[in-house]
Amino acid sequence: xxxxxxxxxxxxxxxxxxxxxxxxxxxxxxxxxxxxxxxxxxxxxxxxxxxxxxxxxxxxxxxxxxxxxxxxxxxxxxxxxxxxxxxxxxxxxxxxxxxxxxxxxxxxxxxxxxxxxxxxxxxxxxxxxxxxxxxxxxxxxxxxxxxxxxxxxxxxxxxxxxxxxxxxxxxxxxxxxxxxxxxxxxxxxxxxxxxxxxxxxxxxxxxxxxxxxxxxxxxxxxxxxxxxxxxxxxxxxxxxxxxxxxxxxxxxxxxxxxxxxxxxxxxxxxxxxxxxxxxxxxxxxxxxxxxxxxxxxxxxxxxxxxxxxxxxxxxxxxxxxxxxxxxxxxxxxxxxxxxxxxxxxxxxxxxxxxxxxxxxxxxxxxxxxxxxxxxxxxxxxxxxxxxxxxxxxxxxxxxxxxxxxxxxxxxxxxxxxxxxxxxxxxxxxxxxxxxxxxxxxxxxxxxxxxxxxxxxxxxxxxx
Amino acid sequence: xxxxxxxxxxxxxxxxxxxxxxxxxxxxxxxxxxxxxxxxxxxxxxxxxxxxxxxxxxxxxxxxxxxxxxxxxxxxxxxxxxxxxxxxxxxxxxxxxxxxxxxxxxxxxxxxxxxxxxxxxxxxxxxxxxxxxxxxxxxxxxxxxxxxxxxxxxxxxxxxxxxxxxxxxxxxxxxxxxxxxxxxxxxxxxxxxxxxxxxxxxxxxxxxxxxxxxxxxxxxxxxxxxxxxxxxxxxxxxxxxxxxxxxxxxxxxxxxxxxxxxxxxxxxxxxxxxxxxxxxxxxxxxxxxxxxxxxxxxxxxxxxxxxxxxxxxxxxxxxxxxxxxxxxxxxxxxxxxxxxxxxxxxxxxxxxxxxxxxxxxxxxxxxxxxxxxxxxxxxxxxxxxxxxxxxxxxxxxxxxxxxxxxxxxxxxxxxxxxxxxxxxxxxxxxxxxxxxxxxxxxxxxxxxxxxxxxxxxxxxxxx
Numbered sequence: 001x002x003x004x005x006x007x008x009x010x011x012x013x014x015x016x017x018x019x020x021x022x023x024x025x026x027x028x029x030x031x032x033x034x035x036x037x038x039x040x041x042x043x044x045x046x047x048x049x050x051x052x053x054x055x056x057x058x059x060x061x062x063x064x065x066x067x068x069x070x071x072x073x074x075x076x077x078x079x080x081x082x083x084x085x086x087x088x089x090x091x092x093x094x095x096x097x098x099x100x101x102x103x104x105x106x107x108x109x110x111x112x113x114x115x116x117x118x119x120x121x122x123x124x125x126x127x128x129x130x131x132x133x134x135x136x137x138x139x140x141x142x143x144x145x146x147x148x149x150x151x152x153x154x155x156x157x158x159x160x161x162x163x164x165x166x167x168x169x170x171x172x173x174x175x176x177x178x179x180x181x182x183x184x185x186x187x188x189x190x191x192x193x194x195x196x197x198x199x200x201x202x203x204x205x206x207x208x209x210x211x212x213x214x215x216x217x218x219x220x221x222x223x224x225x226x227x228x229x230x231x232x233x234x235x236x237x238x239x240x241x242x243x244x245x246x247x248x249x250x251x252x253x254x255x256x257x258x259x260x261x262x263x264x265x266x267x268x269x270x271x272x273x274x275x276x277x278x279x280x281x282x283x284x285x286x287x288x289x290x291x292x293x294x295x296x297x298x299x300x301x302x303x304x305x306x307x308x309x310x311x312x313x314x315x316x317x318x319x320x321x322x323x324x325x326x327x328x329x330x331x332x333x334x335x336x337x338x339x340x341x342x343x344x345x346x347x348x349x350x351x352x353x354x355x356x357x358x359x360x361x362x363x364x365x366x367x368x369x370x371x372x373x374x375x376x377x378x379x380x381x382x383x384x385x386x387x388x389x390x391x392x393x394x395x396x397x398x399x400x401x402x403x404x405x406x407x408x409x410x411x412x413x414x415x416x417x418x419x420x421x422x423x424x425x426x427x428x429x430x431x432x433x434x435x436x437x438x439x440x441x442x443x444x445x446x447x448x449x450x451x452x453x454x455x456x457x458x459x460x461x462x463x
Numbered sequence: 464x465x466x467x468x469x470x471x472x473x474x475x476x477x478x479x480x481x482x483x484x485x486x487x488x489x490x491x492x493x494x495x496x497x498x499x500x501x502x503x504x505x506x507x508x509x510x511x512x513x514x515x516x517x518x519x520x521x522x523x524x525x526x527x528x529x530x531x532x533x534x535x536x537x538x539x540x541x542x543x544x545x546x547x548x549x550x551x552x553x554x555x556x557x558x559x560x561x562x563x564x565x566x567x568x569x570x571x572x573x574x575x576x577x578x579x580x581x582x583x584x585x586x587x588x589x590x591x592x593x594x595x596x597x598x599x600x601x602x603x604x605x606x607x608x609x610x611x612x613x614x615x616x617x618x619x620x621x622x623x624x625x626x627x628x629x630x631x632x633x634x635x636x637x638x639x640x641x642x643x644x645x646x647x648x649x650x651x652x653x654x655x656x657x658x659x660x661x662x663x664x665x666x667x668x669x670x671x672x673x674x675x676x677x678x679x680x681x682x683x684x685x686x687x688x689x690x691x692x693x694x695x696x697x698x699x700x701x702x703x704x705x706x707x708x709x710x711x712x713x714x715x716x717x718x719x720x721x722x723x724x725x726x727x728x729x730x731x732x733x734x735x736x737x738x739x740x741x742x743x744x745x746x747x748x749x750x751x752x753x754x755x756x757x758x759x760x761x762x763x764x765x766x767x768x769x770x771x772x773x774x775x776x777x778x779x780x781x782x783x784x785x786x787x788x789x790x791x792x793x794x795x796x797x798x799x800x801x802x803x804x805x806x807x808x809x810x811x812x813x814x815x816x817x818x819x820x821x822x823x824x825x826x827x828x829x830x831x832x833x834x835x836x837x838x839x840x841x842x843x844x845x846x847x848x849x850x851x852x853x854x855x856x857x858x859x860x861x862x863x864x865x866x867x868x869x870x871x872x873x874x875x876x877x878x879x880x881x882x883x884x885x886x887x888x889x890x891x892x893x894x895x896x897x898x899x900x901x902x903x904x905x906x907x908x909x910x911x912x913x914x915x916x917x918x919x920x921x922x923x924x925x926x
Contacts, residue, residue, distance in 0.1 A: 102812075159622035177896070181876055185879035188876050188887070188895075190905060192898065198654045199653055245749065245750025287706075287709060288754070291758070347647070349567075349645070413646045413651050420650070424651070433640070435642060441908050445905070
């Protein structure tokens with residue numbers, strides 16, 4: 001437990017203004033207000049050296065620490081479970097170097113995603129990932145979460161963009177280590193920086209990022225299609241890959257139940273008049289407007305002519321495009337007004353992608369107000385949300401562990417992009433076998449006293 | 464040392480036909496005939512279970528093992544240094560599952576790269592990486608090497624494509640572990656499979672691969688440009704990114720000395736008549752021929768109109784394109800006829816990319832027959848080759864460690880894509896600091912007795 005002397009040490013390292021011991025609610029409580037810790041202290045380092053000094057002290061005193069970025073995570077990973085020290089990366093945001101000739105970026109981990117985009121835009125570049133929380137999430141948190149999002153289809157995963165990471169370890173020395181480099185090709189050691197992508201702060205604290213930005217697309221197009229069957233949604237995805245090829249940047253799936261939920265709970269009307277059973281949102285990002293328009297036209301014509309789509313609307317301007325994205329992006333909270341919301345984000349091979357929604361509807365019957373399914377279909381990423389009037393153990397027992405076991409049995413992952421955190425901890429080991437032990441060994445190597453973000457993804461002290 | 468009893472055990476596991484104890488030269492000698500080990504035995508498992516049984520036995524007997532794929536590596540990483548058992552993955556190639564609706568591939572590590580392409584082509588897909596040795600290199604070796612190559616510019620690195628790996632560890636149980644999954648999005652554990660990409664067989668033996676193939680481009684275009692100065696080569700790269708955007712698939716740099724070497728040693732004439740100081744080969748891969756042609760036309764016109772290129776030729780057909788690539792691809796061996804060839808493959812930030820060639824020319828003077836520089840310029844990957852009449856310690860002492868130290872000082876990597884193996888081992892630690900110790904700890908975790916590929920990238924027994 002933290003003592004006065006610890007606070008003095010922290011104040012000596014950081015200055016009084018960067019040690020918070022009151023009004024800690026925003027740091028103890030997660031974004032969805034599901035998880036609440038009881039930390040007595042939040043620290044705001046402004047450099048890797050300060051992070052190092054903090055971790056050195058916490059190591060020597062056996063104090064648990066939870067690294068926190070924008071605190072926008074959805075699985076309770078960035079808040080304390082008990083009284084862990086909150087190590088906020090918010091103020092570690094001074095450095096942002098950018099080379100407009102190559103797109104390479106070297107920056108502090110506390111830079112806000114949107115701010116990175118704002119800095120890159122005048123130079124004709126953009127960040128290769130995007131997420132709903134871009135206005136407050138931090139790049140270091142993006143890395144630790146292994147953020148997915150919609151643009152992954154166009155630009156690939158974080159593993160494709162991050163070339164190096166500066167990480168502070170919670171070891172005896174608070175070691176500051178530069179993993180990887182700023183070069184895209186570097187085969188001079190184990191590619192260790194990839195271990196920290198998606199690590200949820202279990203192995204070390206990411207304080208600096210070397211990465212590649214991508215040229216800002218000069219043309220962005222958005223369209224929505226109405227579809228009768230899930231099988232035809234798959235056909236349309238194949239058609240989109242064929243016609244839109246290298247400019248296809250998003251293929252979002254929204255089932256009819258999701259659209260009804262938007263209508264009933266949010267008074268948001270679909271842009272399609274046919275009230276279709278399924279909706280897909282298709283986006284392109286390219287470098288040549290005339291070419292991109294022709295590709296989109298050909299795609300839409302063929303989808304309609306072949307009868308795969310029963311309805312279709314293309315956004316005529318940025319405002320219409322924004323409305324289509326609003327429909328999609330508000331879905332994670334659209335069922336909240338029903339009373340209780342159980343959110344889950346799984347990935348499944350496409351042949352099983354939608355089956356689970358129907359299975360859950362049958363299984364839960366009238367216990368659920370609704371089961372809605374939407375997500376980044378091209379990657380099999382299915383956000384499956386179940387709402388009810390109130391929380392009940394009976395409902396949850398019908399959902400879990402069934403949903404996780406079914407997903408693993410069908411070759412999927414029980415957390416596509418949200419991560420494990422506190423929320424999925426109970427199920428994280430299903431089907432994993434020896435991997436779980438190896439992760440635990442890695443944890444102990446990098447964080448010998450296991451003081452980083454305990455009681456979450458890795459159960460470091462299990463036998 | 465291997466005893467008769469070990470051979471009996473191996474024969475029991477694999478059958479007599481898959482244990483070779485004679486004519487071992489091809490397995491003891493590397494591709495460039497620089498390194499030669501003295502192994503007494505090469506093993507040819509056909510399944511992960513057999514690999515597991517072999518490693519279990521080698522662990523119990525403290526026998527060192529070198530995993531070997533196509534043996535096409537350029538740094539002596541895949542051959543024994545002394546009498547290590549050669550574990551060839553050649554025959555582990557039965558399984559190749561492919562889903563044409565998503566492009567996902569699950570296959571054995573012993574599949575030849577070209578064969579994978581041949582299987583994918585009829586379904587409209589292709590592998591997202593390419594390399595000169597495609598006719599004999601194996602996918603598992605590509606993963607272990609962290610292969611780069613020209614297509615990385617278009618499709619990204621291996622870290623972008625590989626979603627899961629089956630690995631056999633050299634531990635007590637010969638543990639067979641499935642890291643990652645076949646899903647592109649899987650945030651349910653540490654992303655451990657990335658640790659094996661570029662690991663040079665130091666941590667485990669990759670026996671199975673889950674990955675995503677990419678749609679085969681319907682249009683490929685190649686052009687060569689003559690350029691007066693290196694600075695203008697950089698300008699042309701920026702112009703290519705702007706005009707060719709998402710279809711730019713290669714930007715290869717060839718200096719004048721390289722082109723002269725092709726002429727003198729290989730009787731291969733440039734396609735450009737102006738005998739320029741620098742040459743760039745530009746390739747596009749796209750999905751719409753009319754669009755791609757227009758983009759290439761615009762790019763070439765502007766490069767010439769702006770005076771950045773002094774000369775330019777576009778390949779009119781596949782044959783001409785193949786000839787342009789032949790010029791580039793034969794360069795690694797073009798200086799061999801000079802007598803002695805010192806090959807190096809570094810990555811450098813673009814501002815220093817070419818400086819090193821001129822510095823080496825000055826430094827080596829008449830000791831070198833020639834210094835040629837060519838490579839994947841977009842990633843800063845510079846293949847810098849020095850030839851002389853004969854090998855001399857004096858020449859090598861002028862090159863090393865200077866070349867490595869200069870590269871690190873200028874923010875580069877001393878091995879862009881070839882790796883460390885035996886060749887770069889002496890210099891692998893320059894500028895790495897604590898990373899080297901961490902790699903060693905990882906090595907010991909996954910390979911407790913350090914029997915995998917000793918005396919190479921990781922010096923496991925250093926203090």
